[in-house]
Amino acid sequence: MIKKYQLGFTLVEVVIAALIIVAITGSIMYGVATTDNSLRNVELRHYAFNTLSNKMEEFKAQVALNRIQTSSDRDRRVCIEYKTIRDMVNGSGVGNGCRTIGYLSHNIRNRKTESNHAHIFDIEASLKYKVMSRFGRAGKDTVIKLNVSQLVFD
Amino acid sequence: MLSIKLNKGFTIVELMVSVMIATIIVGGLIYIVGESNFYLSKQMYRENVKKYADNVINDIFLSTINANEVNIENQGQIICGFKTADGLVDSLKVYDFRINQGILVDGKPLETAFFHNKDKNKNYYMQVVEFKAKSGFDGIGVGSDLREAVINVFLGIQLNYRRGGRKVTESFPFQKTIFIRKAAVYSNQ
Numbered sequence: 001m002i003k004k005y006q007l008g009f010t011l012v013e014v015v016i017a018a019l020i021i022v023a024i025t026g027s028i029m030y031g032v033a034t035t036d037n038s039l040r041n042v043e044l045r046h047y048a049f050n051t052l053s054n055k056m057e058e059f060k061a062q063v064a065l066n067r068i069q070t071s072s073d074r075d076r077r078v079c080i081e082y083k084t085i086r087d088m089v090n091g092s093g094v095g096n097g098c099r100t101i102g103y104l105s106h107n108i109r110n111r112k113t114e115s116n117h118a119h120i121f122d123i124e125a126s127l128k129y130k131v132m133s134r135f136g137r138a139g140k141d142t143v144i145k146l147n148v149s150q151l152v153f154d
Numbered sequence: 155m156l157s158i159k160l161n162k163g164f165t166i167v168e169l170m171v172s173v174m175i176a177t178i179i180v181g182g183l184i185y186i187v188g189e190s191n192f193y194l195s196k197q198m199y200r201e202n203v204k205k206y207a208d209n210v211i212n213d214i215f216l217s218t219i220n221a222n223e224v225n226i227e228n229q230g231q232i233i234c235g236f237k238t239a240d241g242l243v244d245s246l247k248v249y250d251f252r253i254n255q256g257i258l259v260d261g262k263p264l265e266t267a268f269f270h271n272k273d274k275n276k277n278y279y280m281q282v283v284e285f286k287a288k289s290g291f292d293g294i295g296v297g298s299d300l301r302e303a304v305i306n307v308f309l310g311i312q313l314n315y316r317r318g319g320r321k322v323t324e325s326f327p328f329q330k331t332i333f334i335r336k337a338a339v340y341s342n343q
Contacts, residue, residue, distance in 0.1 A: 039197075054331035058290060058304055061333035067300045085284050085310030088327035 037132045044081070044131060048102055048144055051080040052127045055104060056146050063121045063150050068108055075103040080129055102129040111149075123148045192317060199278055200324070202270060203313050206280065207328040209267035210257045214307055217247050218332050226287040226305055251285040257309075277316045283325070284310030290331050306331050 009017075055078070062068045079098035082088040087097025094101050106125040113120055126145040133139030164172075214232060218224050221234035223243065232249040250258045256269030263269060272279045290304030309328040314321065 050329070054306075054329065057331040057333045061290075061300060061304045064333070064335075065297070065299050065303060067297045069296075082327050085308075085325050085327045088329055089284060089286065089308050089310070 033134060037134055041131045044100060044129065045142075045144070047081045047100065048127050048129050048142075051078060051102060052104075052125060052144060052146050055106070055127075056123065056125055056148060059106060059108060059123045059125065060148065060150055063108060063123065064152060066152070071108045072106065074105045075128070076105070078102050078104045078127070080127070100129065102127045117154045119152045119154075121150045121152060123150060195278075196315070199313055199315055200326075202268075203280055203311050203326050206256070206267045206269060207309055207311060207326065210264060210309060211307065211328060211330045213259070213264060213266060214249060215330060215332055217249075218305070219335050221247070221334070222336055224305065224334050226289075230285055232287050232307070249285075251282045253281050253283065254279075256280070256282050257285065279314055281312045281314065282310070283312045284308055284327075304331060304333050 077094045078101070079094050080102040081098070081100035083097050083099045090097070104125065104127050106123070109122045109124075111120040111122055124145070124147050126143050128141050128143045131139055131142045217234045218232070220236075222237040223233075223235035225231075225233040225235070230251060234247040234249075235243040236245045236247070238244045246260075248260055250261070252258060254271050254273075255263055256267070256271070257264050270278065270280050272281075285308070287305045287307045289301050290306045291301045307330045309330075311326045311328070313324045313326065316322065
């Protein structure tokens with residue numbers, strides 16, 4: 001009697017093994033891409049918050065000194081991240097030196113008070129910017145907001 | 155007589171293939187561990203730069219909003235003057251910088267911020283390449299009081315570290331706009 005020995009793997013076994021390897025590699029790559037983008041988004045949020053708080057300082061000065069330039073504005077382009085230190089110092093705005101652009105909106109309102117010598121101003125400012133999508137492209141819009149009330153005496 | 159040849163163990167081809175696979179897997183693992191180690195170190199270096207810049211900028215912010223006079227005339231220097239009740243300037247706080255020592259307050263390194271300089275570790279160190287302040291509102295049509303009350307502080311830090319034998323340099327720009335509540339700013343810009 002001749003016994004036939006089958007050495008090696010069947011096609012089904014090889015395909016299953018390949019699928020498992022692809023699934024493991026894919027999930028590792030997905031995890032790495034997601035972590036990388038999450039870190040970048042945290043960094044962008046930090047830059048956006050700094051830009052917004054810097055703009056808020058300007059608005060507070062305008063209100064305190066009664067030199068309000070524009071009481072309301074929508075989607076003004078501002079640079080939230082510069083490419084180099086020199087670009088930042090030269091104030092290259094939203095030109096070539098800007099890596100990430102944001103859109104600033106603000107509204108300054110004089111709240112009605114009973115006093116003739118004191119005024120309360122409500123300053124609302126928001127900054128819209130694009131967060132990174134999973135594979136490194138600019139994705140959906142994110143908005144951060146800051147509200148400040150400022151008391152001004154005549 | 156029936157002779158049976160028994161093949162026990164592996165052939166040389168099987169051994170070589172398994173050794174190659176093992177080498178690839180171990181090599182890949184070593185690469186991944188090395189990369190993640192480097193990545194973690196790099197993130198730590200970056201965090202240290204940001205922490206240093208945050209501390210410096212906070213210190214300058216607190217000094218300038220409480221100062222009676224702020225002078226940004228000299229490039230690379232911010233001078234805060236504090237007055238007594240009779241209106242005389244009785245103390246000064248001078249912010250200055252040295253490329254390898256960081257930001258100095260009255261000639262001494264800032265106590266609240268740790269600057270990793272070249273002398274301590276040649277493989278990882280920071281350098282201050284830019285430090286200046288200028289008026290926040292430039293241009294025609296802006297009142298002089300507004301121009302003098304808002305300053306922009308710029309701080310540029312360069313981070314240097316090594317990857318293998320290669321030197322890597324990264325630049326970090328930081329900016330803080332400060333509305334000086336009490337101060338009269340003397341600026342020639």
